[in-house]
Amino acid sequence: MRQHLDLGKKLRSIYIDQLKFLSPDYHNHEIYVRSTDVNRTMISAMSNMFAMYPAAASDAGQTYPNSTAWPTYQANGQKVGYIPIPIHTINDFYDYTLNADMTCPRQDALWKIVQQTPEYTQKTVEKKALLDKLTQLTGDNITLTNIWVVADALFIEVCFVLN
Structure with missing residues (x-):
């Protein structure tokens, strides 16, 4: 998970900050996240997206619920909220793209x-x-x-x- 948090920050730096290829906020029409149907890889994808799309505290109530029960964390010295991003998968038996054992x-x-x-x-x-x-x-x-x-x-x- 730590490696994917680091990777998510790096991907954000490249594709959002440097290249301006993606918007700074998550938009479902810009990115589609796919994982194998294995818990480890799905959690890796979640960790990656967690760091790639942190939401500013000022976004509470807009991009994530404004609730004390909602998870927040510190990123670059600022409080940010968790944005849930769907991780898509298909059964290993049908996965001709990501299943290395196919x-x-x-x-x-x-x-x-x-x-x-x-x-x-x-x-x-x-x-x-x-x-x-x-x-x-x-x-x-x-x-x-x-x-x-x-x-x-x-x-x-x-x-x-x-x-």
Whole structure:
């Protein structure tokens, strides 16, 4: 959530403050927010929009309810109100856009062709010692196809565990 709050501020800085591409206030005809149908990604989208569209305290009663029960927070030293922005989603089974785990027969066929190329075969031979060591250390069969999993884990360690 913290990363998406930061990202929302950055997106606001670029698309609203610098480029003037979007209005400073949320308008549903200007932006459509889409997420996968997973709690984590929906909360990420909410956190992003929370920081991208803070509403000034003077907007109470206009863009958000003027009520002490309504959530407010401090942004850049000013009290702002929470603007609820809809996060749209569709069921994972039908999500051909955002579901990274969606089966794509064409992609599978193309990847099989790649794995048969001389370049792929040569790199597999060149990196055999590394792939074998990673397989031993992880307990998974690491190949050029799935080495990204190890790289992702190491990246996360560096970003969040070691700092």
